[in-house]
Amino acid sequence: MTSGMQHFFELLFAMTEKELRARYKHTVFGFFWLVANPLLQMLIIGFVFTFFMKEPILYYNYYLFVGLLAWNFFSLSLAKATSSIVFERSLIKKAAFPREVIPISILLSNAVHFLAALVLYTVPVAFLGTLTPESILYILSGLLLLFAFTIGISLLTAALNVRFRDINFFVQALLIIWFYATPIVYSFSMIPYKFIWLWRLNPLTSVVQLLQHGFVGAPPPGPAMLGSNIVATITICAVGVLLFKNESKNFDDWV
Template sequence: MSDFFSSQRIWLLWMLTVRELKGRYKSSILGFLWAIINPLFQMIVLTIVFSLILKVQIENYPLFLFSGLLPWTYFATTLMIGTSSLTSNRDIIKKVAFPRELIPFSVVLANLVHFTLALIPFLIILIFLGLAPQKSIIFLPLAILLETTLLTGLILLTSSLQILYRDISFIVVAALLMLFYLTPVFYPLSFVPERLQLIYSLNPMVGVTNFFQYIFLGSEIYLEGIVISLLESIIFFLFGFNIFKARSLFFSDWV
């Protein structure tokens, strides 16, 4: 375990993360601002569709949307990039011997930076409108840790499979499209019939999204869903890490 957290590994992880951050917005004028611009545009479009056209009556609907879109954007963007992270770094894998798991870890950390930067202006808006900070804000680090653990496990699994089976990238994109509509981002969890909520919560992003909505806006908390998300995050992380380590011996041949 001490070797896993050695200074050399931490330094290499830091360098890979910085490289990922710089490469993402190379030649981009707005740079890190895209971390909040993308979910902001989604919020505007969904607000127009559901609030103005379909007349969905939800209090503070734009803020409700944004509180779900931010963790969803973190999840979807990180998973898509992380899934192909090994093939995107094939030159490094072929030429340099180092712990391969640092590549997907660096993708998660880079996107965690984007997510954190996007949270800051959102919290400022909530404070300006007199809606924050809620007492539940103390749970924000736990919610971020929960989602990051889930993401890390999933990316370890998908990236280790995608390096040999490139169709995994397309499967992930299709799965994310489906999961978006099965996650309470643009509608509250209460819209789901109570008899279906347990099955619905098998989607780990249900508990994660509800956790963030509770933290930011004081929405009703669904503890069963959060517990399910926690258990699934642990399972995915342990399973993904073991699969990744077993397959990493062959990455330089497969890539």
């Protein structure tokens, strides 16, 4: 069994390496795009949204940037993982390897970029004086929740997309709405109380709140929000893993 596990991780890392190497091939700026993308988003959103904001958010650009980093990791991973099995059909038809390495390697390659950008982001944040020893705890739990949720939902959509190619289009549409359904550009305190249950269903609420609290000292998620978000994450993960395991036996029949 350990031998099988070793092979699984070797294959997973080899696939991740492939993703990383292939991504910025033939680009002039390469790694630079990693930071340039969210930076551009931040400048534009930061400029426009300050017109609408009733109460200003402290360190708004920093607040925005960490949410955008987490969001970009999530949306890029989910969008690419959803179509990954269909995209890599030649691998599926060739050999009997564990199919989950395909979507998970996409997540890992995005995670490498995300964490690198997060480290760069920490440098200016350190001068704000918002980082405390407890920050680490909030940041790590935010990241853990983010990775767990992204893996769970990616396995789910990747498996479903093999049979129902609509899922890919559905995810693309969903991601546009989802961005506004997550407190990235606004603060959680702006949501009217009667709609809060909607955000409780969205695990990314706690993710960005934990990160925003850890880095710039914005209010952390309340226990009810954190609890319901964790339950939603575990549910999605369980459904995703089980469904992927079941469907992956017959991916070859559908691609």
